[in-house]
Amino acid sequence: MVRSRWLIIYALFFMVAGYIILYLGSDISKGIASLMNLTLILTPLMGTLFGVINFYNSREFIELLLAQPIRRKNIFLGMYLGFSISLSLAFMVGLGIPFLSYGLWYSGEIANFLSLLLAGIFLTFIFSAFAFLIAIYNENRLKGFGISILFWLIMAFAYDGIFLISLILFEDYPLEKLSIMLSSLNPIDLSRILVMLKLDLSALMGYTGAVFRKFFGTSQGIMIAYGALLVWTFIPVRWILHVSKNKDF
């Protein structure tokens, strides 16, 4: 009940933001680029924060389920999928409505818009999985919240800062491989590159995006970014199943 209320607010927020940006810019392609930044910050935040809250709130629920004749794996997988799918749906609806009403169908930007949606959905799935992991490892709620917010801050902001500093420090060396590796290690960076490559906005692409394109070419770069995102989703989910199997309640 409370959760679904928050989901509606979340969807409404994206809807309002979408309308405002489309109204101000009146160009769908630019709208996608502006909304990308919002998506890249917000979907991971909501995934981690709601994920941790959701897990802690359903502890009683989990204990009830565990004593019933149900496989452990199914309990945790069901909880995770239920959560991340509903969050993704809210995101899709929130972002979809303003774009559709601004004539997305006739603009030829559908593919670009879809890649933004897909990036947001990937980020939701990845970060909710990490949120569940953080909550499983930390019985202490306060600590769990702290770690999850820290995790988000690092991934969304600090990581880029450190990345840039290291690029400046080592500018005399060839950095292509290093930068590709480093950006693959952060799903937010990966999603940014993905949408940028798709939009073909070299001005906003930044160093890593440019390197990605130079190295792999646009279409191959996109494929690799999707592949890396898939790996990023798969690993924490496997990890959840593994940890929950051995967890005591």
Added chain:
Amino acid sequence: MIDIIDLHKNFGKLEVLKGISLSIEPGRTTAILGPNGSGKTTLIKCILGLVRPTSGDIRYCNVSVLDRWKYRREMGYLPQIARFPENLTVTELIRFVEDLREQQGNYQPLVHEFELDKNLHKKLRFLSGGTRQKVNLLLTFMFDSPVYILDEPTSGLDPVALLRFKELLARKKNKSRTVIFTTHIMNLVEEISDDLVFLLEGTVYFQGTCRELMSSHQEINLETAIARILSTNNYVENIKV
């Protein structure tokens, strides 16, 4: 029916169960006793698969239950602290558990017995501790399971409910259901249990019938017999120090 073979459980450095071996006979009521922190709840949770043992085995009908889940269909578990999803009503919770177990629960008579009629449509977070415990009992006993595992079933119950609970157990016993329960109330043990397991610091200190325990300690009353075990144990510890 349930065989526990050399069960160990460590929580980090803390050794909670230090090699427990037990066998629980079908159709009998077994009380698990022991001071706080002796490992009663951990033992029960191991049987249900909520806690994974460090080593050892648990067998139900001669099949190991570790990593299994279907056997839980035959067990009714009453948790010690009644924790429920707070924003469901009692009826919703009943339906939910019925769906999970894919069994129809026969709860109407129990609702009546425990005078829960008025609370059925209230949300669980508004219920008092004793009423929650009644709901807890209802959820466990509405299914007719071969085995019932009860963790401190009487905590928070008023005298009337306690009486009803004892009658309920007597009925289950007549239908030769196996019951395992933990408690601190010795009168209850004397009244309803056939066998008795006394845990002390994660080991089985005594297993047998109530009568055997009393006679081995030359006491006529279970409470004093238990008190004697505990005090001699402290006495030994003091000498060690």
